[in-house]
Amino acid sequence: MRSQSYVGVVLLIGIIACASLGIAIAGDEEMCVPMGIITLEPPDSVEAKRSAVEFQHSRHFVKACNACHHTWEFTEPITGCMxxxxxxxxxxxxxxxxxxxxxxxxxxxxxxxxxxxxxxxxxxxxxxxxxxxxxxxxxxxxxxxxxxxxxxxxxxxx
Ligand code: HEC
Ligand code: HEC
Ligand code: HEC
CATH class of the missing domain: 1.10.287 (Helix Hairpins)
Known part of the structure; x- marks a missing residue:
């Protein structure tokens, strides 16, 4: 599968699912939620010692979003960890x-x-x-x- 580079993160299935899965937030702001696997990699400045991590984002939705996105105040779109x-x-x-x-x-x-x-x-x-x-x-x-x-x-x- 081809992958698309995304600020130190490679979204595999995400990009495709996003268009139809925007979550509308207060007014006209929308948040695109990557579904499926997000491949987590170090920033470009780091030479990786270990293989990239295949993180099953949507499988973790059994947990609250802010268990990970801990600065999210529920109104603004969620931004990346880095x-x-x-x-x-x-x-x-x-x-x-x-x-x-x-x-x-x-x-x-x-x-x-x-x-x-x-x-x-x-x-x-x-x-x-x-x-x-x-x-x-x-x-x-x-x-x-x-x-x-x-x-x-x-x-x-x-
Ligand atoms: C639950 C998943 C998880 C476990 C278990 C885990 N890591 Fe990681 N690790 C990550 C994630 C996510 C990153 C950040 C993305 C990246 O840099 O690949 C990371 C980053 C790293 C990095 C920095 C990037 C690199 O490749 O040089 C090293 C080194 C590393 N981990 C080593 C280890 C070692 C050694 C262990 C076992 C003691 C371990 N990790 C256990 C998820 C994990
Ligand atoms: C708040 C708790 C929580 C956090 C934080 C969390 N996980 Fe998990 N993780 C879980 C639970 C619960 C499962 C089991 C889900 C299931 O069985 O469907 C799981 C399962 C997994 C699995 C196995 C999936 C599979 O194929 O069976 C991987 C890999 C994983 N997590 C990686 C990560 C990485 C990488 C991070 C950090 C970016 C992370 N997790 C953060 C709770 C957490
Ligand atoms: C177990 C941890 C965990 C949980 C729970 C979680 N996420 Fe994430 N999410 C991540 C990680 C890790 C990334 C990739 C971070 C990055 O790009 O730096 C991510 C990325 C995102 C992004 C893309 C951010 C960007 O870089 O633009 C959005 C949007 C998002 N998550 C929304 C959600 C929503 C909504 C929920 C709850 C339904 C949720 N997440 C639950 C860990 C989690």
Missing amino acids: TAGCHDLDTLPRKEDSKAIDKDQAFRFYKNAYHGKCIGCHKTMKQEIQQMATTLAGIDGKLPTTGPTGCIECHPKE
């Missing part, structure tokens, strides 16, 4: 006066942001599901599924 002022750094930030990592700004390193959110949620869910399984509370049939936490499950060997 938007200026957000997770826009390609390395860990260092303090000017020393070489120490600037912990307050570390969230801006795009890789930290992705790993924090993606692996964070999958891990928390795994723990919660394990807890459910041991207490037998809240189980009604099948245990819920969660996402991967191992490197090659997200970055498959090329």
Whole structure:
């Protein structure tokens, strides 16, 4: 399949679905929501050590949009994770006066942001599901599924 480059992100099925799936927001503003798989890649300035991540965007709609788009205030169109002022750094930030990592700004390193959110949620869910399984509370049939936490499950060997 041909893919189209899109600010560090390659939308595969997305582009096609978008035209008919615009969500109308207050007045005449519209938001185009990519469906299917979004291929997540590092910014151009980074030489990738791992394979790109095939992220099933719409499959994650079982979660609230703002579980990931956490600055969204429900009125403006959602913008990408690496938007200026957000997770826009390609390395860990260092303090000017020393070489120490600037912990307050570390969230801006795009890789930290992705790993924090993606692996964070999958891990928390795994723990919660394990807890459910041991207490037998809240189980009604099948245990819920969660996402991967191992490197090659997200970055498959090329
Ligand atoms: C599990 C995390 C997650 C959830 C939940 C999620 N998204 Fe996303 N979304 C992403 C990621 C990651 C991208 C790609 C980000 C990028 O382009 O930098 C994205 C991209 C988008 C974009 C394109 C942004 C751009 O770059 O222009 C829109 C619009 C969007 N999502 C809307 C939604 C809506 C609406 C929902 C809820 C129905 C939703 N998303 C739920 C993670 C999520
Ligand atoms: C708020 C919780 C949450 C966040 C954040 C989240 N995920 Fe998930 N993820 C899930 C759940 C729940 C599933 C299981 C969905 C299902 O079985 O349909 C899942 C499944 C997956 C899967 C497996 C899909 C399959 O084919 O079985 C992948 C890969 C994945 N996530 C990648 C990511 C990436 C990459 C990010 C960050 C951009 C991310 N996830 C962020 C909750 C989350
Ligand atoms: C839940 C999915 C997920 C898991 C699990 C995961 N990553 Fe990532 N990782 C991502 C996403 C999304 C990005 C940002 C997109 C990109 O740069 O490819 C990323 C970026 C990276 C990057 C920076 C880009 C590059 O290729 O150099 C490295 C290195 C990396 N991950 C290594 C790892 C290692 C090592 C592990 C296991 C300890 C791991 N990842 C586990 C989703 C994941």
